[in-house]
Amino acid sequence: MAVCLLFKDSYFITSIMENSSFDTNAMPKFLGGHVWLAGAGPGDPGLITLLCAHALQRADVVVYDALVGPGIMEMARPEAELKYAGKRGGKPSPKQPDITLSLIEYAREGKRVLRLKGGDPFVFGRGGEEAMRLAEAGIPFRIVPGVTAGVGGLAYAGIPLTHRDHNPAVTFLTGHGASGKVPENINWRAIAEGSPVIVMYMALKHLPNITEKLLAAGRDPDEPVALISRATLPEQTVLETRLSRCVADAAAAGIEPPAVVVIGSVVSFREHLDWLKPRTEGGC
Numbered sequence: 001m002a003v004c005l006l007f008k009d010s011y012f013i014t015s016i017m018e019n020s021s022f023d024t025n026a027m028p029k030f031l032g033g034h035v036w037l038a039g040a041g042p043g044d045p046g047l048i049t050l051l052c053a054h055a056l057q058r059a060d061v062v063v064y065d066a067l068v069g070p071g072i073m074e075m076a077r078p079e080a081e082l083k084y085a086g087k088r089g090g091k092p093s094p095k096q097p098d099i100t101l102s103l104i105e106y107a108r109e110g111k112r113v114l115r116l117k118g119g120d121p122f123v124f125g126r127g128g129e130e131a132m133r134l135a136e137a138g139i140p141f142r143i144v145p146g147v148t149a150g151v152g153g154l155a156y157a158g159i160p161l162t163h164r165d166h167n168p169a170v171t172f173l174t175g176h177g178a179s180g181k182v183p184e185n186i187n188w189r190a191i192a193e194g195s196p197v198i199v200m201y202m203a204l205k206h207l208p209n210i211t212e213k214l215l216a217a218g219r220d221p222d223e224p225v226a227l228i229s230r231a232t233l234p235e236q237t238v239l240e241t242r243l244s245r246c247v248a249d250a251a252a253a254g255i256e257p258p259a260v261v262v263i264g265s266v267v268s269f270r271e272h273l274d275w276l277k278p279r280t281e282g283g284c
């Protein structure tokens with residue numbers, strides 16, 4: 001299978017932080033009554049930051065999302081209260097205002113509250129909305145950035161996000177607006193004409209509509225496209241295709257969310273840079 005998970009349990013991180021010359025006192029104190037809004041990275045537990053691991057080992061409550069990778073919650077203190085706030089997995093989904101309210105209530109009870117999200121909390125993860133509510137409620141908070149799927153996922157697929165000879169710019173966009181439809185406030189023509197590489201989050205559902213808009217705006221039907229599903233996890237799947245046939249190919253391959261879609265010539269580097277492949281064949 002695919003990925004070598006470098007840290008199978010929290011022991012590895014704990015030992016780095018406590019037994020090496022790494023100074024845990026250099027870490028900011030996680031005080032009661034504070035909320036830390038942290039990103040857990042795209043899935044592989046090895047991609048969480050030391051600051052996030054530190055927070056997991058100190059939090060009284062962890063309110064976590066569906067996209068927090070397997071193995072990461074095991075790093076939480078055994079006494080910590082773990083609250084699932086995800087919107088997947090067949091479980092009833094808590095409403096966004098309820099989630100934010102619970103963060104405020106826990107903080108007011110004097111708890112150390114860790115709000116843990118997949119990827120980076122400020123990238124298409126409603127972290128900005130949650131932080132605004134905390135600010136309005138006068139709750140002290142810290143933002144802990146994480147590796148976002150549109151960066152980490154490409155790295156694990158062997159696709160350089162930028163390359164000097166190919167793209168001096170990248171566009172990140174969401175294919176799913178607040179209304180549930182393709183976002184209307186995206187200027188698709190401007191993106192099609194001006195962005196050499198487009199990285200799309202939450203784009204599977206509306207991929208037919210999005211590709212149609214890009215093609216209508218003059219994007220090359222033969223342009224390389226990659227769909228990276230369950231990026232950085234052992235079951236990561238990468239489909240390489242072309243813009244004009246990516247919808248049909250994705251359906252035929254049964255590509256499932258979560259997935260990022262990359263459009264641009266940098267996708268072609270994967271032929272040479274798929275560093276996971278030899279490991280897949282040779283074992284971890």
Ligand code: SAH
Nearest residue numbers: 119120125148149201202230231258259260
């Ligand atoms: N805050 C997250 C994004 C949340 S929006 C981040 O920074 O990564 C959810 C979308 O993120 C998914 O629909 C998918 O497009 C992308 N995503 C998150 N984790 C992913 C993963 N492991 N593999 C592929 N895509 C992922």
